[in-house]
Amino acid sequence: MSKGKVLTKKDCRTAAKRWLIGISTFNYETQLAPSYAFAVYPLLRKMYPDDEDFKASLLNAMRYYNTMPWISPFVMGAALGIEDDGGVESLEAVNNFKIGIMGPLAGIGDTIGWAMIPTIFGSIAASMGMQGNPLGIFLWAAFTFAFLAVRILEVEWGYNMGINVVTKLGKPITVFTEACSVLGLTVVGSLISSVVKLQTGITYTNGDVTMKVQELLDGVMPSLLPVAAVALIYYFMNKKKVKMTHMILIIIILSWIGAACGIFTA
Template sequence: MSDHKLTKKDILRTALRHYLGVTTFNYDTGIAPTIVWELFPALRKIYANDDDLVLSLDNHFRYYNCNPWLSPLITGATLAMEEKDGVKSIEAVQNLKTGLMGPLSGIGDTIIWVMMPTIFGAIAGSMGKKGNPLGMWLFLAVFLICFFLRPYLYFVGYQTGTNLIAKLGQKLDAFTDAVSVLGIMVIGSIVSSTVNVQTGWAFQTGGVKITLQSILDQICPSLLPAILVAVLYYMLKKKVKMATLILAVIVIAMLGAAIGLFKA
């Protein structure tokens, strides 16, 4: 091993290469080849012996696939391990990557790909419907902040090494649960304020006119919008195409309005 230690500049260079490295994927080794490209300058500095470098690179060529937003936590930690123990750490490095890429992907995919777009997209859509562009800029600002924080996660992973997940495990679970609850609350409020489904049916009893919509509102306000969203979500889970659902909603709305079932 080389006596030289990695500098902040080396870690930053690796972190910046990460942006490009995670943009490719193959079904044989996942993003392993691009992770090798990402880590190579730092590994070259760690390993002065070419044979040791080849052993490390071959290890990193093994299957690896993790959410790109949280992957720097793992790869940063692997650099710290290899810098400390060299080729002796190769098996531990692989075990770390294999053990953490699944859990961190679950957390990252849930928060970054599902919760955040759902919450901030719904807020942006609701505000945009009223002519307020602030929600759109909030959406953009949040994702830009997360995007530019990714190199920082590299430093976090490198500095904390294998102790990272042990320290943050329970906190990450609590954070994920909190974001899930917040997402459900936001979607519920957006459905109530944005989706407009009302029935026009009415009944005449003893000279008193009663509308079906008033009865439904007494049972549960915005019941029909909630049912519509639930049905559409169920159909999406059943792999029904979005275009098909949109056309179905348009046709059903037109037919329902024609017979008086729905009203504007």
């Protein structure tokens, strides 16, 4: 049994780095439990000088565990904080805590870590790169290294919060998720006009007067056709469940036909 907290910031960062190395350790019975056990192994050994207590803690770490890999260090840190405070008697509480929090945080991690933040920074970096601005690659590199640093620090943050993580992060996470959603939609919407290129070559002739339809559309709203095209693609993929690969083929075929008939121009 551990007596008083013994783990340090260095220990927490060691666990985070071991998690990054051992994340590929996976099985279909306990999911990411082997990765979790590998990450916390030296910390548990430090917490439990007694071999029997150490074995009990390590077996507890090998119980079913699965959450979003980028958010897992935070769960790991909070669980270590509880166990370092309560010792071997807290093992059941530690496992119950992991089971209760890994699901909700996985959903948040998938939304923010997989979708929102990479999409925002990736879209901006890609747009800059397409315009020949070399800062795009540096922006993406800065985001990658910053996110890596956050993943390493997550264990320490979770460890300091312990069981209070639920009460401390409940409302802030909700606000942060909503803010990321708004920012992501704003960035994607602004990129439509700069990245999606779609113009029509149709002209309207009445006597000696010839008018280009594209100029009329630009007068109503610039980039109207790209916005309409993206909205139509979203409708078919979201409402009609058209697969992305099929949608890409449809866009290519319609582009060929439109260009050949003079409907679309570069």
